[in-house]
Amino acid sequence: MLIDRIQDLVREHYVFPDIAAAIADGLDGFAVDETDGPAAAEALTAALQEVNGDRHLRVRYFPAPIAPEPDPREVIAELVRENGPGVTEVRRLPGNEGLLAIGPVIPTGEYAGPAISAALTLLQGVSPLIIDLRGCLGGVPETVSMIVSHLTGDEPVHVQDLVRRDGGVTQFWTATFVSPKVDPDIPVYVLTSARTFSGGEELAYDLQALGRAIVVGERTGGGAHPREDFELTPHLQLHVPTARSVNAVTGANWEGVGVVPDIACAAVDALDVALNHAGTDATTSGA
Structure with missing residues (x-):
């Protein structure tokens, strides 16, 4: 049965075993109509998130049948075909400020690396960035660390760890070979919204924790747990968080609380607020 399979997968794979048991037990007696895929996905997601609100723990409905064991490389390639290589806008503003919009998803480095390098090459000499x-709704941790690498010095920097349920750890460090490097004296601002999520949040959180950027905008969505996907039916897929992010500076993450901006404002006003703050700082520094 569908509910039994979901309970088994959550108990076996969810990052926190004790919470996994509570989430699975909460589905006892739960019933959905599998023939109404969108409604079933919505109802199951709400039930799964009832215990601790983990927004990466969900059931997703796909109108077209889910391909069995898809090639991850093809999945990423299709994502890039649909959404681009992770850079949506590059612009020099009238005061020589530089704007780099990243999203809607940050893909693997083979796609995002050249795009980020090209964007920062076009923005050389801007201040602030x-x-x-x-x-930005998500992304690949390796690529997030690569982007951070452009904004840090020549020595490797420990960015974050992913700690799996079994205690295994994957570390992420900045790379020394990326180019161009942004001058450390150039101030960096990061704009966020309530929609900023997952990998987008990680980039904002990492730069904030390293003291390399001022975050301006809204508190983000609060999803810090990477996930694995499991096919339930030809049209329903279960997403289960299987690890937790641990920032190397704070020893914590943004799960459930979001990235808290240094300067809070409505997302729609964030660019103007950042530009005004940068202008004020420049005036003060030059006084």
Whole structure:
């Protein structure tokens, strides 16, 4: 049965075993109509998130049948074909400020690496650099660390760890070979919205924790747990968080609380607020 399979997968794979048991037990007696895929996905997601609100724990409905064991490389390639390589806008503003919009998803480095390098090459000499993550909904941790690498010095920097349920750890460090490097004296602002999520949140959180950027905008969505996907039916897929992010500076993450902006404002006003703050700082520094 569908509910039994979901309970088994959650108990076996969810990142926190004790919470996994509570989530699975909460589905006892739960019933949905599998023939109404969208409604079933919505109802199951609400039930799964009832215990601790983990927004990465969900059931997703696909109108077309889910391909069995899809090639991850083809999945990423299709994502890039649909959404681009992770850069949506590059612009030099009238005062020589630079705007780099990243999203809607940050793909693997083979796609995002050249796009980020090209964007930062076009923005060489700008001040400040403004990274717009208001529409960034997720991304690959390796690529997030690569982007951070452009904004840090020549020595490797420990960015974060992914700690799996079994205690295994994957570390993420900045790379020294990326180019161009943004001058450390150039101020960096990161714009966020309530929609900024997952990998987009990680980039904002990492730069904030390293003291490399000022975050401006809204508190983000609060999803810090990477997931694995499990096919339930030809049209329903279960997403289960299987690890937790641990920032190397704070020892914590943004799960459930979001990235808290240094300067809070409505997302729609974030660019103007960042530019005004940068102008004020420049005036004060030059006084």
